[in-house]
Amino acid sequence: MFIVSLTYTAPLSDVDALLPAHAAWLQQAYADGLFLASGRKVPRDGGVILARGERAALEARLAQDPFAKGGVARYDIIEFAPSMVAPGLESLQQA
Known part of the structure; x- marks a missing residue:
């Protein structure tokens, strides 16, 4: 799983x-x-995306973002493996 932090540039x-x-x-x-x-x-200086899948696929998708193509945002990707989740979010949990 990934947290993508966008920072407006x-x-x-x-x-x-x-x-x-x-x-x-x-x-x-x-x-x-x-x-x-x-x-x-908040404050509005960027955004956050929670994503799943393969890193290469995520990176390819981010490169297609109009913000990336327009040069208005920088992307930082953090990969993590959720070991604990709130009730109802069990599908996000990894062994």
Whole structure:
């Protein structure tokens, strides 16, 4: 499992111009089963994505993000293996 931390590298006006395309990109990743959760950081200086799957596939998908293509965000990927989860999230747990 992965935590992807996006940090904006451009003014919010540049980020906002790409937001509709970014949202469509997110929706496709959810439909493909790669993303589990996503949202804005508070304060709004980037975002966070919770993802599963293979790292190479995740990296390839992130490269297709309109934010990446537009040069408005940097991506940091943290891999972790959840050993404990809250009730209802057992499908995220790894042995």
